[in-house]
Amino acid sequence: FNASFALDPAHVVAPVHRRTFGSFVEHMGRCVYTGIYEPGHPSADEEGFRTDVLDLTRELGVTTVRYPGGNFVSGYRWEDGIGPVADRPRRRDLAWHSVETNEVGLDEFARWCAKADVELMYAVNLGTRGIEEALDVHEYANHPAGTALSDLRVANGTKEPHNIRMWCLGNEMDGPWQIGHRTALEYGRLAAATARALRAADPTIELVACGSSGAAMPTFGSWEATVLEECYDVVDYISCHAYYEEHDGDLGSFLASAVDMDRFVAGVAATADAVGAKLRSRKKIQISFDEWNVWYLSRFQAEPPSAGWPVAPRVIEDQYHVADAVAFGGLLISLLRNSDRVTAACLAQLVNVIAPIRSEPGGPAWRQTTFHPFATTSRLARGNVLAVTMDAPSYETARYGEVPLVDAVATHDPSSGDVSVFAVNRDQSSPAGVTVDLRAFGGSLTVAEAWTLADDDLRASNTVDAPDRVTLHRTPDVTLDGTLLRVPLPPVSWTALRLS
Ligand code: AHR
Secondary structure (H helix, E strand, C coil): CEEEEECCCCCEEEECCHHHHEEECCCCCCCCECCCECCCCCCECCCCEEHHHHHHHHHHCCCEEEECCCHHHHHCCHHHHCCCHHHCCCEEECCCCEEECCCCCHHHHHHHHHHHCCEEEEEECCCCCCHHHHHHHHHHHHCCCCCHHHHHHHHCCCCCCCCCCEEEECCCCCCCCCCCCCCHHHHHHHHHHHHHHHHHHCCCCEEEECCCCCCCCCCCCHHHHHHHHHHHHHCCEEEEEEEECCCCCCHHHHHCHHHHHHHHHHHHHHHHHHHHHHCCCCCCCEEEEEEEEECCHHHHHHCCCCCCCCECCCCCCCCCEHHHHHHHHHHHHHHHHCCCCEEEEEEECCECCCCCEEECCCCCEEECCCHHHHHHHHHHCCCEEECCCCECCEEEECCCEEEECEEEEEEECCCCCCEEEEEEECCCCCCEEEEEECHHHCCCCCEEEEEEECCCCCCCECCCCCCCCCCCEECCCCEEECCEEEEEECCCEEEEEEEC
């Protein structure tokens, strides 16, 4: 079957925001311990950070990293993780039923971020704690010197402030599973008061209020409205979290997960704008999609709760296959398409825990299937997101109704002239012949690179024994005939092209 669209450099949706390619490191499972940090590992540097994981993090093209949670943060005492490591307490982590050794804390993580060349995005605990502790960690992290907590940071070996720009006001406070879960009004007031206090310390920081933990939450919509009515003037972002999985063999719906993400963003943007209109505000609240991924959550929920209090247990180490990577590539297309509202996003998580990077204790690190669409999209999406009006046949899905068989987004970098196209074919049996009309660019473009992720075995994945079983292949038979680009997309595939 055929699909087509036209691109025009004048039809700009929004700039590509580098923060769209953020990720997330939570003190959960093996994300920190034996993930980013493993003293004694053959690749560990002098501070105990795994350089094999650092190399893969850089290759992934991650820009910002949210830390330290997640559900973990709602019971976390940030000061447990500073000062001499030998003096740090071991504590129960009630969110993941494990023991937190606190060997890694804010200063270590900030040093890891500098090595990985990523921006640190910090979440404060508004579960068991409140305004005072948020101010304390801000003073410790960002105040230059000359106060009790900034001097403590200097005494602990970090002279320059960490200068963290983005602060999350708690995590998933709408979720009954969250320690310190609150109603929307309770949370909205706490978020507003915390935001005002933090802004009194530094009016230039960017603040993220908790939105819904998922569009299926019973409070979705009313949560955002109530929270924003309380804190609209003092926050910059409302968060969205969404995880997708294939339910009961319904691959058709799963491959169309981006449709749900589009609708989620549209719903939150409309709700935020309604509050803004009511408040007669000119300000637009942005969306921080600070947890998104494929996650086989129903399998995790079906497992018995973990016994005992282990350190760094194996938790939700989902092994991704080809179809997961195609659905995942579609989610990246949705995030880019929504760049007029989604100006920050975090792939949850970075290493081992539902992650694009896997590592074994004492062993190797490798790329999951989902690593490839992320790394290539982060590398090629530059400049401006362009509008795409897709002309493609559609199919019926059980979850999302009728959806197009092909989805795509494109970017144009006015400084280099490069045009990048990202596309998925959701059809399970037929290849798609996609034509892209490039007349608006004149006739000077050529195909610089074209990559496809597809496989006859949709369930193939990368493992410690076969780390490169699934990887990108050069897209065969791409042609650019004058100003008409033709790209063949295999069934259930993700493709990225750069024209220069
Ligand atoms: O990313 C795993 C968990 O998912 C996070 O801790 C929580 O915020 C979300 O429910």
